[in-house]
Amino acid sequence: MKPTIKDVAERAKVSPSTVSRVLTGVGYVSAATKEKVLKAVDELGYNPNGVARSLKRAKTQTIGVIVPDISNPYFVRVVRSIENCVSKSDYNLLLCSTDDNASKEETFLRILRERRIDGLIFAPSRLELGSALKPFLDANIPVVLVDRTITDVEVDTVVEEGEQSSYRLVQSLIEMGHERIAIVNSKPYISTSIERQRGYERAMLDAGIPIRPQYIQHGRFDQETGYLCGKRLFTLKDDRPTAIFATNNSILYGLMLAARELLIRIPEDISLVSFGDLEYSELIFPRVTAILQHPDRVGTTAAEVLLARLNHTHVEEVQKTRRIVLPTDFRCGTSVRNLRD
Amino acid sequence: MKPTIKDVAERAKVSPSTVSRVLTGVGYVSAATKEKVLKAVDELGYNPNGVARSLKRAKTQTIGVIVPDISNPYFVRVVRSIENCVSKSDYNLLLCSTDDNASKEETFLRILRERRIDGLIFAPSRLELGSALKPFLDANIPVVLVDRTITDVEVDTVVEEGEQSSYRLVQSLIEMGHERIAIVNSKPYISTSIERQRGYERAMLDAGIPIRPQYIQHGRFDQETGYLCGKRLFTLKDDRPTAIFATNNSILYGLMLAARELLIRIPEDISLVSFGDLEYSELIFPRVTAILQHPDRVGTTAAEVLLARLNHTHVEEVQKTRRIVLPTDFRCGTSVRNLRD
């Protein structure tokens, strides 16, 4: 059987308390006993039981991370930078992908609650979560939202600017003479989706361009949506759009696949802009005019906010809720045709 | 304070044992008491403590996953498919990236051992791990190696065929008249690195082509290595290679970036083949002649092997160690110039 602290204690002829003190490094222990204990630990190949420790200490050194899709390069980088940050403070990551499925999301939240994670970093699937987060907040377990926000609970949030960035992106199309501008977006109840939509609509409105319903396509933030909506838009009979706004990297990818399949050239036949860039974009032609996001910064910032909370649980300096909106960058590519030429 | 099973018991006027029986669903409980208990659970917003349960049951429902780099698309997909598989059986993933750093790797192994994971899926950073895995095997915690194998311990393994695939890849270059073929590889103590090297050397040997030392570049399985070695090879004075074999996707990416920067055209100026494909390769020109891997299959298979072990811990049908080698595919692209024309 796996040796326990008791076994170590017996072999070193001390009490379990002393072994614990040696191993945790808190409290006084004489050099001699310390040596004895360490020797016994070594001889037995003792490995302390973290589960027991967690139960006793009511701390698991675990941070839950819930994202829509760990295979999306954006979240990959968010997660990786979170890991880099928190592993220095001895936390591990429990990782979950919801596929933006509300019921999976609820299940994961319940499981992570049962597992008594110390903190949660979460990209919620919808703007109104109802009471799903309440148990965490009630139990004083810090939660940091990333990439997406919610409206019905006050909670730390780290997102990237969405509406103004989208406005600017669409404006850049309008400046090139585009009016028939379509948007391929995700659900109208995801915060990023809403903001990007709003930027689009405001840019159109400000330019006095009417928005045609058939130019507004809603699906999910995935490649399939981009592909299907792309095919639909590309094959529109009368009023094919001259430009399309892809609201995330996966949708952009799907659109480009559809264009490639239908032999539609970018930007000659249709212009493309996107929120978020493709991985390996240096090798992809044409370079898409896009809002550049900074997933590493999002992850790092979220981790820092969370760690700050984790370190001040007792202290009365309970800072108020932080809502951090990180700036994006605009990259001008070669995916937009100038219709004014 | 967070309610415990005792609080629920008191409110429902039953014993904690009974509450436990209701919640776990094992053992007999009358319909009436069951209802009482569930009502109390609901009213108190009771959420059972998984840590306590884990301690008692000596099961954590946790699977540790250690990979070199969670941001490499290959491992992203391995991890994602593992998650898909094991989440159905109520396991969660504790995720760690080692950066192929032996000391980080050891630390993670120790931490996961302390955390009493139920099983481990692991892509080891070197062929000989010494005793690092021993504690797991001694404690009867199943381990499945993915992508890479080790020599000093018998353990379940799921890898993709490496030597023969590489042989074929290099052979395809030779058939096109190439002789000055370089290889950019990772460390000579990583199994995949070794196999791919062996395939290369055997193909050269069988064709009677001498191997020039300056054509063998070793670094890491990352983009930087591809980039640096690419620059070095591209700028070789006398005997610039006519073709380069990239031993993984990241190295290929680095090579292509270097080529792009130096305005070296593929395949006109230099030919390229690779083990493993780039993400988004449909959009990247030229299509690289490559060995196609199947990370989803690797992840799924590894998860299945692990789950099988997990379900037969007690039973005496302790299957012997499995070593699964999955087949790869060969894709002929347009990145190789035919020197025989």
Add this chain to the structure above:
DNA sequence: CTGAAAGCGCTTACAG
């Protein structure tokens, strides 16, 4: 500097 005792919150045979 060290040990005895209590307790973290569950589960699980064992009686009844």
Add this chain to the structure above:
DNA sequence: CTGAAAGCGCTTACAG
């Protein structure tokens, strides 16, 4: 069908 008791393996005041 239900409850009392023991115990999982630690940590942590509290005495001494």
